[in-house]
Amino acid sequence: MRDLARRHGPVMLLRVGEVPTLVVSSREAAREVMKTHDVAFASRPLSATLRAMTDGGRDIIFAPYGDRWRRLRKVAVVELLSARRVLSFRGVREGEVAAMLRAAAARPAFDMRAALATLVADTTMRAAVGDRCKHRDVLLRELERCIPLAGGFNPADLWPSSRIVGRLSGAVRRATACRDAVRRVLDSIVDEHLERMDDMAGGGNGGGGEVEDFLQVLLKLHKDGSLEIPLNMDDIKHIIFDIFAGSETSSVVLEWAMAELIRNPRSMERAAAEVRRAFASRGAVDEDALAGGELRYLRHVIRETFRLHAPVPLLVPRVSREPCRVLGYDVPRGTTVLVNAWALGRDERYWPGDPEEFRPERFEDDDAMAAVDLRGADFELVPFGAGRRMCPGMPFGLALVEHALAGLLLHFDWEVPGLADPAKLDMTEEFGITARRKNGLLLRPILRVPVPGL
Numbered sequence: 362m363r364d365l366a367r368r369h370g371p372v373m374l375l376r377v378g379e380v381p382t383l384v385v386s387s388r389e390a391a392r393e394v395m396k397t398h399d400v401a402f403a404s405r406p407l408s409a410t411l412r413a414m415t416d417g418g419r420d421i422i423f424a425p426y427g428d429r430w431r432r433l434r435k436v437a438v439v440e441l442l443s444a445r446r447v448l449s450f451r452g453v454r455e456g457e458v459a460a461m462l463r464a465a466a467a468r469p470a471f472d473m474r475a476a477l478a479t480l481v482a483d484t485t486m487r488a489a490v491g492d493r494c495k496h497r498d499v500l501l502r503e504l505e506r507c508i509p510l511a512g513g514f515n516p517a518d519l520w521p522s523s524r525i526v527g528r529l530s531g532a533v534r535r536a537t538a539c540r541d542a543v544r545r546v547l548d549s550i551v552d553e554h555l556e557r558m559d560d561m562a563g564g565g566n567g568g569g570g571e572v573e574d575f576l577q578v579l580l581k582l583h584k585d586g587s588l589e590i591p592l593n594m595d596d597i598k599h600i601i602f603d604i605f606a607g608s609e610t611s612s613v614v615l616e617w618a619m620a621e622l623i624r625n626p627r628s629m630e631r632a633a634a635e636v637r638r639a640f641a642s643r644g645a646v647d648e649d650a651l652a653g654g655e656l657r658y659l660r661h662v663i664r665e666t667f668r669l670h671a672p673v674p675l676l677v678p679r680v681s682r683e684p685c686r687v688l689g690y691d692v693p694r695g696t697t698v699l700v701n702a703w704a705l706g707r708d709e710r711y712w713p714g715d716p717e718e719f720r721p722e723r724f725e726d727d728d729a730m731a732a733v734d735l736r737g738a739d740f741e742l743v744p745f746g747a748g749r750r751m752c753p754g755m756p757f758g759l760a761l762v763e764h765a766l767a768g769l770l771l772h773f774d775w776e777v778p779g780l781a782d783p784a785k786l787d788m789t790e791e792f793g794i795t796a797r798r799k800n801g802l803l804l805r806p807i808l809r810v811p812v813p814g815l
């Protein structure tokens with residue numbers, strides 16, 4: 362799509378199967394979609410597969426624009442993903458990152474992909490539903506099955522008018538099966554939480570952990586009826602599902618960051634030196650220093666990783682709710698809109714000279730570059746989207762990404778066994794709604810700063 366846009370311009374109307382699809386690939390066009398006409402593009406298209414998976418868009422991520430979406434999103438933003446709540450999970454992050462580091466210290470070769478997936482899954486699981494979740498593996502397996510189905514490029518989604526294609530593709534059937542399996546697990550988790558809350562009525566926290574988990578917060582809101590429109594159990598399960606679905610991206614970006622640092626040893630050295638200067642004497646990463654922005658180069662590394670490897674490369678699709686104009690082009694109502702965040706991050710116009718190079722230093726080259734950030738105001742770098750539908754999980758996701766990356770660089774040097782030239786590390790991407798590395802990442806850890814608890 363980037364190559365097509367180079368030929369046909371930053372606003373292209375394609376027909377993908379039967380679906381009219383607008384692809385925007387410039388900063389100006391992205392601003393039109395996510396800022397100037399944000400309300401007109403604030404809905405999501407519901408493909409047959411997604412409709413099955415989300416019960417007709419009853420979650421937040423894929424919900425059509427409207428009161429239900431607004432209500433659930435507000436609960437997620439205010440009650441679950443606020444700065445205060447993200448901070449409350451600091452102990453969870455410390456515990457899970459430390460567990461990963463201990464596992465690395467015990468192995469001559471470390472499966473980085475599996476370790477990062479486990480780190481993100483376990484941290485999210487503890488934050489969302491508490492420490493004692495016996496259904497963990499089933500839930501994660503089902504979510505893993507959902508992700509490729511959510512990509513939107515299943516034949517049933519591209520030729521919605523054809524019943525034969527729908528039947529042959531099987532995607533809708535698989536999405537329904539996933540939804541049912543996730544629903545059964547969430548039912549059990551919610552029932553168990555309710556029982557524990559009843560047992561502990563008056564004093565305890567019901568989840569088994571030392572901090573209130575997301576599910577407890579939601580169940581309390583359900584019980585005390587403090588919201589204008591009370592949350593029902595269906596709402597709660599959809600919100601929890603989205604927390605899991607949204608979080609997976611954190612492991613995608615961590616894996617890309619480690620791969621880029623391996624390929625670019627000078628960046629690795631500089632980042633590790635900065636982290637060790639800050640934390641080696643304390644023996645562990647300290648989130649206060651991370652939040653205070655003391656580790657500037659680490660932040661540049663993370664921004665540079667998001668620039669080259671937008672984890673959701675086409676963002677989550679939007680749909681026009683009314684006829685609209687984008688940079689002078691008419692866009693009919695009902696057009697699916699893809700913002701090519703991946704192409705924006707690699708565009709020579711915004712990243713002059715070396716857009717394909719991993720060079721975190723670019724963010725210290727001048728004041729304008731240093732000011733570019735991830736919060737949806739700079740449309741050349743929009744890994745979390747922008748506007749009304751922007752990712753509400755950014756603070757939660759970034760807190761873990763920063764902490765985990767700092768921990769990996771503090772305690773170990775990293776090498777790829779058997780790879781003489783790190784520049785040759787394979788960087789092929791896998792196709793999906795999220796773009797992870799195609800191949801695994803087996804690394805050799807060389808201990809530099811002792812890992813606590815060993």
Ligand code: HEM
Binds near residue numbers: 751754757
């Ligand atoms: C590195 C981490 C993450 C990345 C790169 C990411 C990226 C995105 C993107 C691109 C969107 C669509 C934005 C748009 O349409 O403009 C999105 C939406 C969303 N994300 Fe994230 N996300 C991340 C982490 C998380 C986490 C940790 C959570 C939850 C705890 C989360 C929950 C959501 C939700 C609920 C939405 C839907 C928002 C809506 O449609 O109103 N995300 N995310």
